[in-house]
Amino acid sequence: MLVQAKRLLKDRRGISEYVAAASLIPVLMLLFAMAIQLVVLGVLQLAVNEAAFEAARSAARSPTPYATAVQAAQNFANGFILGWKSKVQVTMVQTPNNPGDPVTVQVSFPVPQFFSALQAKTVYGSSTQIWEERP
Structure with a gap:
């Protein structure tokens, strides 16, 4: 092992390859983190649309539409998105x-940021249904 280390130090080409790698x-880690941020953004957009x-x-279907809408949206992703119910x-x-x-409900949720340099983003979803008659 010591012989290989000495040979590596003598061979400048091996050191330059390690430095290049x-x-x-850091560039690959940045690209990976950006990809994760985009996936999180996409998942949250889908969740917000479905919650709306x-x-x-x-x-x-409710006689008290606003209270029912708030409760349904808060309970929608409470189990699988961290901080959903409070945010x-x-x-x-x-x-x-x-x-x-028509009953139009808009749901919004702030996207967690992995980089403090990026501007905070909020995703929005909206849906409209027709208020039904009660039997």
Whole structure:
């Protein structure tokens, strides 16, 4: 082992290859972290869209649409997205008054940032359903 180390130190070509490989490691780590950030953004966008749909669907069947929409959106991804219940924001854009009126729910969630230099981003989802008549 000691002989191989001495041979490596004498051979300048081997050292330059190690230096070149070592200089690529931070670049590859940055690209990997950016890919993870994009995947997190995509997953959260899908979750927010689905939460908006579920909240609007639940609100369309309820006599108290806003409270039902908030509860449905908070419970949607509470088990698999960290901090979902405390950070999700639910807005009812259009509150129904009569059966047949549209119920529009907008859900937003802040995306966790891996790099402090990046601007904070929030993903939004919106869905509209028709408020149903009660039997």
